[in-house]
Amino acid sequence: MGETRTSGRAPALLPARDLAVAWLLMVALAALAWALTVAQARDMGVEPGTMGMAVPLFLALWLVMMIAMMFPSVAPVAVTWARGIARQSTGLVRAGRTTAFVSGYLVVWTAFGLVAYGLLALTGDLVQDHPGAGQWIGATAFALAGLQQLGPLKNVCLRHCRNPMSQLITYAGYRPRARDFRVGMHHGMYCLGCCWGLMIVLVPLGVMNVAAMAAVAGVIFLEKLWRHGPALSRVAGIAFLVLAVLCFVGPAQDWLLPGLTAPSAPMAPMDHMSAP
Incomplete structure (x- = not known):
């Protein structure tokens, strides 16, 4: 919209070696982020x-979590965009452009982190003051996630995430200034539209619940890269609706709502029961 386009000449492809390096770097960053996340979760519970x-610390931790959870599924798009970087560019220029793409992508998820912080602060206060509210909050989160998984916005965004080539080709014709950053933000917004429902289930399951994070990351990865990804998305949506109902079943609350269950107060010393 209103952008001045450069020549439509197709850019040269990156050498296979450079593409492999880009893949390995994304995987290495995701692995490092997982290691940091697991270590932090072990300390925090x-x-x-x-x-x-506080907000800055939460956003820093959230950013590490997003790198861990999202980089495996966004790596193909980042590498696809890297294919459009001219072979004649120096390695430093290519690295800078790829970094700009990834930065734009992470800016979107960091902004969503502010929303997540607000939700967690609100739900934490509600559970602290009204412990019985946890099951209602959990049921609402699972129901919203299920409806989002089955809704039209999910389909639109998932189609883009599974096949972003047409949009990337459109951006390739725009003027270079900040183009890579804008492309990363654009793809990040589609990714957010695709995955926000999956992310909000971490409110009842626990933001620092490593098993839940791994399960959500696995669903995101398979949705975007597996040939049966769209079917998996619908199955996950139905499963979330079932979990919303199970939030009101006593035994299920222990494993469905750890992120909405206030820790029990420590028992007071029983000195009065000691023998005189």
Whole structure:
């Protein structure tokens, strides 16, 4: 819209070696982020709310989590975009452009992190003041996730994430200034539209619940890259609706709502029961 386009000449492809390096770098960053996330989760545990974190610390941790969870599925798009970087460019220029793409992508998820922080702060306060509200909050989160998985916005965004080539080709004709950053943001917004429902289930399951994070990351990866991804998306949506109902079943609350269950107060010393 209103952009001045450059020549429509097709850009040269990156050498296979450079593409392999880009893949390995994305995987390495995701692996490092997982290691940091697991270590942090071990120290913090699973609790309601923001777990006492201020906004800057939470966003830093959230950014590491997004790198861990999203980079495996966004790597193909990043590498596809890298194919459009001219072979004649220096390695430093290519690295800078790829970094700009990834930065734009992460800016979108960091902004969503502010929304997540607000939700966690609100739900944490509600659970602290009204412990019985946890099952209602959890049921709402699972129901919203299920409806989002089955809704039209999910289909539109998932189609883009599974086949982004047409949009990337459109961006390739735009003037270079900040183009890579804008492309990353654009793809990040489609990715957010595709995955926000999956992310909000971490409110009841626990933001620092490593098993839940791994399961969500696995669904995201398969949705975008597996040939049966769209069918998996619908199955996950139905499953979330079932989990919304199970939030009101006593035994299920222990494993469905750890992120909405206030920790029990420590028992007071029983000195009065000791023998005189």
